[in-house]
Amino acid sequence: xxxxxxxxxxxxxxxxxWLLILEIALTCAIVCNAVFxxxxxxxxxxxxxxxxxxxxxxxxxxxxxxxxxxEARAKxxxxxxxxxxxxxxxxxxxxxxxxxxxxxxxxxxLDPQQREDTADVTQYMGENLLSTLGTKLVAGRDFRPDEFxxxxxxxxxxxxxxxKGLPQVLVVTQALADRLWPGQSALGKQIYLGQGLxxxxxxxxxxxxxxxxxxxxxxxxxxxxxxMNVSQGASFLIRCAPQERERVLKxxxxxxxxxxxxxxxxxxxxxxxxxxxFFANDRAMTGILVGVCLALLIVTALGIVGLASFWVxxxxxxxxxxxxxxxxxxxxxxxxxxxNFLLATxxxxxxxVLAYGINLFLMMHYELPRLPVIYFPVGAALxxxxxxxxxxxPALRAAAVPPVVxxxxx
Amino acid sequence: xxGYYLDLALRSLRRNKALTALMVLAIALGxxxxxxxxxxxxVLSGDPLPERSSxxxxxxxxxxxxxxxxxxxxxxxxxxxxxxMNLLQAKRADRQALMTGGTVxxxxxxxxxxxxxxxxxxxxxxxxxxxxxxxxxxHGWSAADDDSSARLVVISSKxxxxxxGGKDSTGQMLRLEGTALRIVGVLGDWRPNPHFYDLxxxxxxxxxxxxxxxxxxxxxxxxxxxxxxxWGNGGAGPRPDHSATCVWLQFWVQLDSPAQAAVYKxxxxxxxxxxxxxxxxxxxxxxxxxxxxxxxxxxxxxxxxVRLQVWLAFGFLLVCLVNTVGLMLxxxxxxxxxxxxxxxxxxxxxxxxxxxLVEAGVIGLSGGIGGLLLAFLGLWLVRQQPASYAALAHLxxxxxxxxxxxxxxxxxxxxxxxxxxxxxxxxxxQLKSN
Numbered sequence: 001x002x003x004x005x006x007x008x009x010x011x012x013x014x015x016x017x018w019l020l021i022l023e024i025a026l027t028c029a030i031v032c033n034a035v036f037x038x039x040x041x042x043x044x045x046x047x048x049x050x051x052x053x054x055x056x057x058x059x060x061x062x063x064x065x066x067x068x069x070x071e072a073r074a075k076x077x078x079x080x081x082x083x084x085x086x087x088x089x090x091x092x093x094x095x096x097x098x099x100x101x102x103x104x105x106x107x108x109x110l111d112p113q114q115r116e117d118t119a120d121v122t123q124y125m126g127e128n129l130l131s132t133l134g135t136k137l138v139a140g141r142d143f144r145p146d147e148f149x150x151x152x153x154x155x156x157x158x159x160x161x162x163x164k165g166l167p168q169v170l171v172v173t174q175a176l177a178d179r180l181w182p183g184q185s186a187l188g189k190q191i192y193l194g195q196g197l198x199x200x201x202x203x204x205x206x207x208x209x210x211x212x213x214x215x216x217x218x219x220x221x222x223x224x225x226x227x228m229n230v231s232q233g234a235s236f237l238i239r240c241a242p243q244e245r246e247r248v249l250k251x252x253x254x255x256x257x258x259x260x261x262x263x264x265x266x267x268x269x270x271x272x273x274x275x276x277x278f279f280a281n282d283r284a285m286t287g288i289l290v291g292v293c294l295a296l297l298i299v300t301a302l303g304i305v306g307l308a309s310f311w312v313x314x315x316x317x318x319x320x321x322x323x324x325x326x327x328x329x330x331x332x333x334x335x336x337x338x339x340n341f342l343l344a345t346x347x348x349x350x351x352x353v354l355a356y357g358i359n360l361f362l363m364m365h366y367e368l369p370r371l372p373v374i375y376f377p378v379g380a381a382l383x384x385x386x387x388x389x390x391x392x393x394p395a396l397r398a399a400a401v402p403p404v405v406x407x408x409x410x
Numbered sequence: 411x412x413g414y415y416l417d418l419a420l421r422s423l424r425r426n427k428a429l430t431a432l433m434v435l436a437i438a439l440g441x442x443x444x445x446x447x448x449x450x451x452x453v454l455s456g457d458p459l460p461e462r463s464s465x466x467x468x469x470x471x472x473x474x475x476x477x478x479x480x481x482x483x484x485x486x487x488x489x490x491x492x493x494x495m496n497l498l499q500a501k502r503a504d505r506q507a508l509m510t511g512g513t514v515x516x517x518x519x520x521x522x523x524x525x526x527x528x529x530x531x532x533x534x535x536x537x538x539x540x541x542x543x544x545x546x547x548x549h550g551w552s553a554a555d556d557d558s559s560a561r562l563v564v565i566s567s568k569x570x571x572x573x574x575g576g577k578d579s580t581g582q583m584l585r586l587e588g589t590a591l592r593i594v595g596v597l598g599d600w601r602p603n604p605h606f607y608d609l610x611x612x613x614x615x616x617x618x619x620x621x622x623x624x625x626x627x628x629x630x631x632x633x634x635x636x637x638x639x640x641w642g643n644g645g646a647g648p649r650p651d652h653s654a655t656c657v658w659l660q661f662w663v664q665l666d667s668p669a670q671a672a673v674y675k676x677x678x679x680x681x682x683x684x685x686x687x688x689x690x691x692x693x694x695x696x697x698x699x700x701x702x703x704x705x706x707x708x709x710x711x712x713x714x715x716v717r718l719q720v721w722l723a724f725g726f727l728l729v730c731l732v733n734t735v736g737l738m739l740x741x742x743x744x745x746x747x748x749x750x751x752x753x754x755x756x757x758x759x760x761x762x763x764x765x766x767l768v769e770a771g772v773i774g775l776s777g778g779i780g781g782l783l784l785a786f787l788g789l790w791l792v793r794q795q796p797a798s799y800a801a802l803a804h805l806x807x808x809x810x811x812x813x814x815x816x817x818x819x820x821x822x823x824x825x826x827x828x829x830x831x832x833x834x835x836x837x838x839x840q841l842k843s844n
Contacts, residue, residue, distance in 0.1 A: 015831060016743070019736035023729055030725045037718075064515040064525055064587060155647055159654060195475075195642055233633075233648055264515055264525050280796035285715050292722055295439060296729055302432050303733040309429075310740040366714055 024347025029354035049097035050207025052134030060235035060267035074229040089239040093126035097209035112196035122210035125226040140203030171203035175219035308394035320405030336395035344387035419769035437777025440730030442784025443723040458602035463702040472696035488657040503663035509533035528619035532627035548580035548595035559625040564595040569619040610636035614799040742832035753837035766829035774821015
């Protein structure tokens, strides 16, 4: 196919051609970045939590008025929940991975003399937490019963600086261990909190994501031997087989209501529902981005169809003359296809530069990583294909122009 | 003349129905998307208290120890009990209020209603006059009530509807967390957006149902709700100790003139120096005094996703416009023969230009109307979203006007280049070639 005649024709429609190139370029740039944003959201929505997600239900209660027997009440509540058929584990916990609302976070240091914190970690608390969450221990051990202290005792101890009231040990995630002591075993290592309070690592879990503040390190989590009760904001976490969740949730609510009717249910849901709610905004944004991408591609494709149709109609006589001089239908078809290919190529080149620029802008304002190189060839191929599909109809119509047109005057 | 041009435009548009539809649809989609996102942005970045925001300030001081100290670091975003009380009692501003959030259990006397939880605000007396909170019945409380931890509450009109069927409930008792409190006031319609005075609750939260003196809430040991930031060996549960090294309260002041604001900032520096001399503060004075809008800006209240959506929508509009310009250009150029004849018959360039612009305007207007309908649809879709601000997404008259101006401006802009190009035709050449 000879390109020169195409170029000389395009030179006669400079502005229109450039507009088409510009449209393709803008579409290419926006779609590349939007698809990249979608992939980021999908990655976020599919982050592993490290827990037995499909086996957990949560019930959060609140007492009316202050009560002094919170500890004893917690024990009877837990015992009653364990009696429910199908329940394998029960715990009173303060937070769960990927949930909104309160979370306990703290800066930790590797050396008490350090001025800046080494990492910001979340603090999981609650008796029987690891086995209820179903988090896998990869090194060390779970807490012993005698290591637990109540939250109130711990806060008071922290306040007075009395080390005896504080827990002495903790469990960390593999991700945090790798961050703090790369290449070494974390077991037996010390971390420091506040003004030089030391704690010893006794166990490492494979995965355990934090509730929120994901930007500080999704899996920078610690687990503490601190027990909590309902009035301290803890909720019941119940583990059972996935198909039993609805029934167990109902029985649990009934059992808790029977033990003390003077409480308000703040939350009752499966963990899957909690996780679904946490990522609702990401899901909505993904939908919007995909919708805009599709709309952009359709508008661009229709634009190509419209312009190509115009050009075909405008060049009817020229096409007729070429056909009369011996050009085959295939020649005419290829002519328009090549023309579109050239325009698309220019648009794609321009679009890639633009895409890179938009990505730089987004990196500055939205903490986004750099656009992976793979997006460029894939984006180019996509636009080429769309261009060819869009131009095919008008090109076929051009090829169908009979040679006899050349002999007719308009 | 305009009528004739309009007739010509409609004829020409009718000749290529598919193409006209494509151009109108492209503009409508672009306008619809842009207006939807702009409206959301407009609603979210609005001024919660237009008449008062310029006189309301949020003082910040830095009570932390020197660990991790960097000179450029921002002071803490809330105040501790000690600092809050000190600043409140200094009474250096025209009005000042110290507050925090909570959640309280309400036990209705009617047996038909189960106990339920309601968001509460524990504040000092100036909260109501300072923020200009409207009252439907009764009034707020006085500084004397603060001092005596009076057992009284103010409730929202929504809660009043729920508990008392909307009747004047002042003087009645409200049972809350096991204590009976006398209702002294019922608020009118009040929902500032964003929830500026405490952004620890979701940014676009509804206003609270229950308001009571901060001192009363502390007397009753009601649990606090919101964020707590501690330093040193501080730590706190839902009922922070008053001497804990933690910040968990918000402090707002009203300063009626910029001069007073400057004086108040001076005072904050003095206060910090004094506290440092006493050994409570360890860092050099580090204070901020942002006004309401400055505080919202600093807190980046408008979600990043919303801004991103605006960018995306305008990118989309740009593509749609380029698309329309290209199609219109091709269309006008195709009619070169017809335009040539009109030129040869004596129509001036200006007349042709006007005629083509009318055609572009018709497309733009149709696109604008379509865009408006799409914007209504878009906003309806936004309201179905799970975000906390979703319910606020409504088109106001200002945005309605903006939509029309945007549509008309966009389409005229799109028509300008094609019309100008088409007018450059040399009539003789066009006539000859045919």
